[in-house]
Amino acid sequence: MTSTLSPEEAQRHYEANAAKQDSQAWYEDEAFRVLIACADFGGAREILEVGCGTGRLAEILLRDQLPSDARYTGIDIAPAMLARAAKRLSPFAPQVTLKPGDVTLGLTAGTATLDRVVATYLFDLLSPAHSKNLISEFHRVLKPDGLMCLASMTPQTSDGDTTILTQIWRLVQKRWPWLVGGCRPVELHALLDDKTWKVMANETVSPKGVISQILIARKIDPHTTDRDSRQ
């Protein structure tokens, strides 16, 4: 038995639990703050967020960070999440596109068209194979100097410490994955190939004992020289 939810199971779970999603702000907001501080959204024009949920991060980005001509696209597998996101983001409607979709099947965005790809608390619930495929798709759709901006629960702080709550969460997720929406602590850096991504920021935060990792990585364009990619 696998402890990750299939996309169909995730769809059912998040469709039924959309009304509860915003109650996770107590551990997500600190990670959002660090992610925003590290990812220069003021310099972005084309942004894709996958697993956008109810649009909480998008609202902050559109209200406080993105240029007024930036275009934001949010994809989610659960229509009930998208309905909440549409309501929340209605003041920014001309800049916003929301689409239903299962991102484990790939992305429809064109190659090298995006400045930022964003996924918060999504890799926690994807299988390792789906995670690797999605990271490859992020690499394909980003422009040469585009940034991948991730936040997820993670097992350890940057100092190698863990917390009782994180340990309990792992045990619950292994046994009853649906109780925690399939989410488990994951090590985001382990998903990246250092030849194709340059890590710009890799930080952890642990409000009230839930540890999150924030990882910002720049796409290394295969056409740039080794010297360029190290800069």
Ligand SMILES: C[S@@+](CC[C@H](N)C(=O)[O-])C[C@H]1O[C@@H](n2cnc3c(N)ncnc32)[C@H](O)[C@@H]1O
């Ligand atoms: C834990 S919630 C996080 C929501 C939001 N990003 C946040 O940080 O508050 C995971 C989200 O990913 C969506 N999701 C799960 N599997 C997906 C898939 N295969 N494709 C697209 N969205 C998915 C769920 O519907 C849900 O909205």
